[in-house]
Amino acid sequence: MNTNKGLEIFKKIGLSVIFPLLMFVVMLIITGTNEKCYVNGKLIFLSGDMVQQVFLNASMTICVALAIWIQLKNGRFDFSGGATMILTAIVAGHIGYDTKNPWLALIIAVVLAVVLSMFTATVYILGRIPIIICTIGMTLFYESLTYLVFGGQGIRVFYSSVETSVFGRLPGIFLPAGLAILAFVVFTYFTAAGRKGKILSNNQRAGVNIGINEKKNVFTTYIFSGIILGFAAIIYVSQHEVGPQSGLATSGIMFSYIVPVFMGTFIGLASCDVIGIAIAAIGMEIMNYGLNCLNLGAGGWQQIILGIFVLGFYSFSAQTDKIQALFARMKAGKAKA
Template identity: 30%
Template sequence: MGSFMRRATGTLIIPVGVFAIVTALCAFNGVSLFSTGDSVLLLTRGMAITFLTAMALAINLNSGRFDFSLGSMATLSAVIGTTTTLATGGGFATMAVVTLVAGIVLGTISGLLYVLLRISPLVLSLGITLLYEGVAFTISGGANVSFMLRDDLTAFSKSPLNMLLVIGAALAFVYIAFDRSRFGFDYRALITGQNAAVASGAKERLNAIGTYAASGLLMSGVGLILASQIGYVAAGTLNFGTMGIMFTAFLPMFIGGYIGRFSNDKLGYLLGAFATTVISLSYTALGLTSSAQSITTALLLVLFLIFLSNEETLKAWLRILTGRKRPTDPEPLEPSSDDKPTADAVRLGGHHA
């Protein structure tokens, strides 16, 4: 029972604490966190986008591969999906299928390039970002791919139920793929001990390609939601302009990693997405400017990283403040005279007989 309570507390303390603090702060300023009819939609949609992005970033980062190309994959997959749909006269189902398949293909291409070129994943992801941005720019002619007058294509992101379905489907996918499959077993084994995992039969290269493909699928979901939300895809962005979306996932990813110690990291990323989305809603409710929002988010990220880096020290101070000092090791027993080594034994590196 004690172990369950500790795990439950560690899992829920951050999202529940953030919600309580933000709600109290809004009430103190005479505003409501859910003041409009769209508040639930904004919460669920923000959670979906943040969770998908944080998960896509984390699955490669946990393997030591930092991927800057997440935003470009979301943009290019959405461009491919929307242009195909508009050209063929299809509906939302066509746009969704083509966008998701395009995301898988783009992620697979990134994985193949990583495996074949054998260069730093960070450097490679910068090159892929420029490549995918350029392809999206070429397909769209440097203009936005717009479909604002197509209500059938924009209705998807206006339903909280649809966003909850996206969250549920994504959570089920990553849980089964990375926690309940041979692929996921090899993925975790390669993280903990690469040489041992390869020796036991794990396919390192195929696993890396599959991880990139999964990342592309998740980011194509982000591109689909964003495109449906605003009614167009901003495809005229070049020179790493698509990288901004990736940075929104850092705080929920680190929060999710912390929560994952007590439960499951996938659930942790979702709860981290909930906490950061609630914070974002409070920005709007409190009327903070965009610059103030950016500064506040950056400060929260820095403070949380400071907490993670000094967690044991903070726990030690908390024990002292609450009167629960860390147990000290027992004093070593003084050896008897018979057990003490002689001078000759010490000089020879052994004990006397």
């Protein structure tokens, strides 16, 4: 019994990590056959910088992807997450830089993100308006505040200070990223809202009719998404200068991280969604690093390549049932023979 369980766990781990391993092999072959990827005879794709950059970028991606997924899996598409993150980053960044205390900035980021998220949830519940309209309105409101706080200058020095940007570098970045994962796990497996979220995402009205308290679910979900966005904000401000935003630009920032969400939920079928999202984020960052080595990491070419890859991945995932059925028939045929 224990042996079978161990083999099952090993199989799930293997199926989960196959995506980043394949991505690494593919990018190694592509970069290895391109002269542009060599400096002084050495392949830059295999430099020590690769591991560092992959983990740095993947940590941010994981936090934002979990914040998006925690709402999607409860049947809500939240446009305001990016604005919450940017406004939080500006305020926490200023306070942290003025006090030269990154730990205070981390605490302020989490608290403020939760407060803003709870305000969004309150407007949604009391306003009785569709979630998309509500969150677009809240996005515009939070973006307008980025022009009002601290003279509309944003925060441009936090990330460049070694003293304050510890959570944007290794190993400090693992703390907010790990806590974001922990918050997601606690919500998903240890709260009623997390366990019942799948029912609401499939049919919100049916969920309410069978006794699920939607208001309580909304507030609980927004508390945890606020916590995760707070961790994402401290990483973001520790790696970038953050300026005021307008015209729903923050939604673009937020949803530029959405690809690992959908890829991760598919990969997570072999284990669980949080592991799938983390694995997808690492795989995507390996691809992005390879594209940077090829000088294709910015501009239109990156978007074209990413779009083709995502389309191919989704096309493959849509055929998984047929592929599984084919292998089942082949296995049954061998058994008869």
